[in-house]
Amino acid sequence: MAITFKGGIHPPENKHLSEKKAIEILPPPQEVFVLLSQHTGAPAKPIVKKGDKVRMGQKIGEAAGFISANVHSPVSGTVKKIDDVPHFTGKFSPAIVIENDGEDTPAEELTPHSDWQNLPRDEFAKIAAEAGIVGMGGAMFPTNVKLSPPKDKPIDNVIINGAECEPYLTADHRAMLEFPEKIIEGTQMIAYALGAERIIIGIENNKLDAVARMTEAAQGKNIEVIAVKTKYPQGAEKQLINALTGREVPSGGLPFDVGCYVQNVGTAMALRDAVVEGKPLIERITTVSGTIVAEPKNLLVRVGTPIKNLLDAAGGTNGEIGKVISGGPMMGLAQWTLETPVTKGTSGVLFFPPEDAKLGEETNCILCASCVDICPMRLMPTTIAHQAKAGNFEIAKKLGAMDCIECGSCSYVCPANIKLLHYIRWAKSEIRKMK
Ligand code: SF4
Ligand code: SF4
Numbered sequence: 001m002a003i004t005f006k007g008g009i010h011p012p013e014n015k016h017l018s019e020k021k022a023i024e025i026l027p028p029p030q031e032v033f034v035l036l037s038q039h040t041g042a043p044a045k046p047i048v049k050k051g052d053k054v055r056m057g058q059k060i061g062e063a064a065g066f067i068s069a070n071v072h073s074p075v076s077g078t079v080k081k082i083d084d085v086p087h088f089t090g091k092f093s094p095a096i097v098i099e100n101d102g103e104d105t106p107a108e109e110l111t112p113h114s115d116w117q118n119l120p121r122d123e124f125a126k127i128a129a130e131a132g133i134v135g136m137g138g139a140m141f142p143t144n145v146k147l148s149p150p151k152d153k154p155i156d157n158v159i160i161n162g163a164e165c166e167p168y169l170t171a172d173h174r175a176m177l178e179f180p181e182k183i184i185e186g187t188q189m190i191a192y193a194l195g196a197e198r199i200i201i202g203i204e205n206n207k208l209d210a211v212a213r214m215t216e217a218a219q220g221k222n223i224e225v226i227a228v229k230t231k232y233p234q235g236a237e238k239q240l241i242n243a244l245t246g247r248e249v250p251s252g253g254l255p256f257d258v259g260c261y262v263q264n265v266g267t268a269m270a271l272r273d274a275v276v277e278g279k280p281l282i283e284r285i286t287t288v289s290g291t292i293v294a295e296p297k298n299l300l301v302r303v304g305t306p307i308k309n310l311l312d313a314a315g316g317t318n319g320e321i322g323k324v325i326s327g328g329p330m331m332g333l334a335q336w337t338l339e340t341p342v343t344k345g346t347s348g349v350l351f352f353p354p355e356d357a358k359l360g361e362e363t364n365c366i367l368c369a370s371c372v373d374i375c376p377m378r379l380m381p382t383t384i385a386h387q388a389k390a391g392n393f394e395i396a397k398k399l400g401a402m403d404c405i406e407c408g409s410c411s412y413v414c415p416a417n418i419k420l421l422h423y424i425r426w427a428k429s430e431i432r433k434m435k
Pocket of ligand 2: 364365366367368369370371372381382413414415416417418420
């Protein structure tokens, strides 16, 4: 029996819509919208102005703090303006708008290193910072910060996350099938940079072709490729660590507290491309899917491309659009416009009909305990939500609200349609304010 974590759910996978579709290159649009905030932390500071000519891969926004990230131009062209555009979180946010000259004239800002085995270990964090690499599984945490754990927290396990547990998404699956050698090389770099002894690639067992390809590519490289049980949220950091190593990240702790480092497969590949090819993070693989998309696809997309262009490339929809999600259906965010640009963390864009947008009416809790049984963090979602509704945020905190990984499993299983995650998120934000 495949290994896994305690709790979790089995929503319909719906990966069949796109898992067999080879990655296609989406030509960049006439105009790109490069958000300055497409990572955890402070927005990047623009270092270009209206009228400037830029090259593809040129740094146009500089990290504005320890937790921040550089942004680069995904095309060559002219800076048209710096203006607020729709952000995937639902707000408006500043972006550098570039008119594409169609030439893709490259910048040569990063030095390629084919002999990376001779680089000092701390060089990889510097390259990741310069290349603007962030976690591409959706968290968008700056990779250079992760690659620099505190000195008293040695890492002995590097885990590469190929679980891709969100329904519909197949971008990582295709990357593992089509670029396994690149992912393996990026994985080796991470392990070398951190001095880790054990290297594991965890893949859900609904992707056995990817397990086979990655195992083949990892031959003789001291890397274990392990199939884990298909269950949501298997790809969450703490759950993957637990399944693969048996270790438990303590409440309020981080993976390095148990000697682990977790990175998504796409990020490992981006690091490899930055080191070996001198390529900053300006494009990513994104799944376009959902029940009404005419031709679901996996596209290699330049950052800053409006999601409308992705839908057009997938042949549009077979009916009225009722709901658009950036990311997966469980943890992704609903979009109100198709003008939202793709970011470094856009793993997918999903389209559903109006009937899927309707929320069931919330009724009283029937004390079925389903939410408690499935919570992967072993919390009591119903009790935390109840305390949040009553404004008892101190009690919600004591009940472990801050440990909630916001996987949405509790809301998914609740027969009373209680928006448990909504209340828990609210409690978390109030607890942060109390701090
Ligand atoms: S309480 Fe948080 S971690 Fe637990 S199931 Fe709900 S959303 Fe997931
Ligand atoms: S799943 Fe819903 S109805 Fe059941 S205990 Fe939790 S909150 Fe109550």
